[in-house]
Amino acid sequence: MAWTRNEIAARIASDIPSGWVVNIGVGIPTLVPEFIPDEREVLFQSENGILGMVALGAQDYPDPELVDAGKRPIAVRPGGCFFESSLSFAMIRGGRIDLGVVGALQISRAGDIANWSTDEKMIGGIGGAADVCSGVRNLWVAMLHTTDVGGHKLLEKCSYPLTAEGVVDRVYSDLAVLERNRDEWHVISCAPGVTVAQVRHVTGFPIEVEGR
Amino acid sequence: MDKRSTLKDAMSHVRDAMTIAIGGFGGAGFPEELVAELESRGCKDLVIVSNNASRFEQLINSGAVSRIICSFPFGGASVTLRKSIEDAGVELQLMPQGTLAECLRAAGAGLGGVLTRVGLGTSFAKDRQVVNVDGTDYLLEPPLTVDLAFVHAEQADRWGNLSMRGTARNFNLVMAMAAETAIAQVNHVVEVGQIFPDRCDVPGIFVDSVVQCSNVGNSKED
Numbered sequence: 001m002a003w004t005r006n007e008i009a010a011r012i013a014s015d016i017p018s019g020w021v022v023n024i025g026v027g028i029p030t031l032v033p034e035f036i037p038d039e040r041e042v043l044f045q046s047e048n049g050i051l052g053m054v055a056l057g058a059q060d061y062p063d064p065e066l067v068d069a070g071k072r073p074i075a076v077r078p079g080g081c082f083f084e085s086s087l088s089f090a091m092i093r094g095g096r097i098d099l100g101v102v103g104a105l106q107i108s109r110a111g112d113i114a115n116w117s118t119d120e121k122m123i124g125g126i127g128g129a130a131d132v133c134s135g136v137r138n139l140w141v142a143m144l145h146t147t148d149v150g151g152h153k154l155l156e157k158c159s160y161p162l163t164a165e166g167v168v169d170r171v172y173s174d175l176a177v178l179e180r181n182r183d184e185w186h187v188i189s190c191a192p193g194v195t196v197a198q199v200r201h202v203t204g205f206p207i208e209v210e211g212r
Numbered sequence: 213m214d215k216r217s218t219l220k221d222a223m224s225h226v227r228d229a230m231t232i233a234i235g236g237f238g239g240a241g242f243p244e245e246l247v248a249e250l251e252s253r254g255c256k257d258l259v260i261v262s263n264n265a266s267r268f269e270q271l272i273n274s275g276a277v278s279r280i281i282c283s284f285p286f287g288g289a290s291v292t293l294r295k296s297i298e299d300a301g302v303e304l305q306l307m308p309q310g311t312l313a314e315c316l317r318a319a320g321a322g323l324g325g326v327l328t329r330v331g332l333g334t335s336f337a338k339d340r341q342v343v344n345v346d347g348t349d350y351l352l353e354p355p356l357t358v359d360l361a362f363v364h365a366e367q368a369d370r371w372g373n374l375s376m377r378g379t380a381r382n383f384n385l386v387m388a389m390a391a392e393t394a395i396a397q398v399n400h401v402v403e404v405g406q407i408f409p410d411r412c413d414v415p416g417i418f419v420d421s422v423v424q425c426s427n428v429g430n431s432k433e434d
Contacts, residue, residue, distance in 0.1 A: 046379070047309060047310075048237040048240070048379045048382050049237075049379050049381050049382055050378075050379055063377075063378060064239055064240060065240050065241065065366075065376075065377045065378040065379060065380040066240070066377075066378035066379055067237070067238060067239075067240050067379055068379075069237075070287075071237070071238035071239070071240075071287065076378075082377075082378055082379060082381060083381065084381040084382060084383070084384065084385040084386065084413070085237075085263075085309070085310075085313035085381075085382050085383045085385075085386060086310075086313040086314055086316075086317045086385070086386050088310075088313075089309065089310025089313050089314065092310060093310060093328065093329075093330065112333075122285075122286065122306075123286070124284050124285070124286045124287045125282065125283055125284035125285045125286060125287065125306055126283055126284070126306050126307070126308050126309070126336070127283050127284035127287070127309050128283070128308070128309040128310060129308075130308035130310075130311075130330050130331055130334065130336060131308050131309060131310035131311070131330050134329055134330045134331075134332075135310075135330065161334065161335050162333060162334040162335070163334065164330075164333075164334065165332065165333035165334070166333075
């Protein structure tokens, strides 16, 4: 049975080590922080200038001057800090962010990612997506494995405009966790009851025989 | 030295066809009273530089804007913005957010451009020169100088020193740096010396006019 969005987020969270600095994108990635246990020190960075972002608690008063990249009210944990945009992107491009977790429309065999625009329509804009995808040390993609109508999203080549080239390290889909090494992809694990053969069937590039 | 100004006097810097950088990320750090005054001035051919576009729909609909340079135009609540931009014939120029910030910073820092790997191999590399430094390719992004910057701060003194809160910092520093003239809308004007040197986010030398907000504490949700 396929993983739910929450289960995808929980699986990603379980793979994030203590001490990592993580930038999360919109969609399934926004669910990841709630699955990080309190005792694990993971710092969430938001491109609009915050390190140590946490969800607004039940007792917290929403502050219009304290929002995440999706403009939702948030809070900051002890040890967190605020900064302006050029410093925020210096962190992102400068390799200080251990992990980016983003959504995607398409992923190619070579690790290219398209996640901001289809041929016909841009979703919101490029925003910080190109900087994050190009700049972080590890890029994990959280996505449903296929389109609403069952089409491939993991493809030999992306047809939508690229966000960045050759940057995707892992894909966490509703069916499997896949890892890329150059042009080779391996299945790390499958959702319960899902076989590698089934994953292959809905993936537009080859998957290596031996798992890990 | 007293940079305090009325809204009308500060906005007398505005001319048709100017390039105006406007700070804010959604509503956080957004100088809404300066923008409201700009809307009332009946300008033409403005180039707006801002992270988002959703707060400029009225300006667009009034025919004041010819071009918008931004990273994430359609993030707000508006469902009619795309049509407004199309109907008004506004040119939409997208830049990756970090490149936008750094090109503004470069303009204010006396630099001739930015070398970045962001955008290589994508449509953002179109019309950009590729420069190789020690075996690594970079896109050359030119500095983004602007005529005016509208910024927002929590506090200012009459010298123009600004102090900000939370995520309201965002583009406000680099936009003030990049501008020929920077106008700050602030919640509170305090005495010189009351902004601690440790808490000055924008040194006053980057700011030309300080306008006290009339509507402190208004909701600014996007």
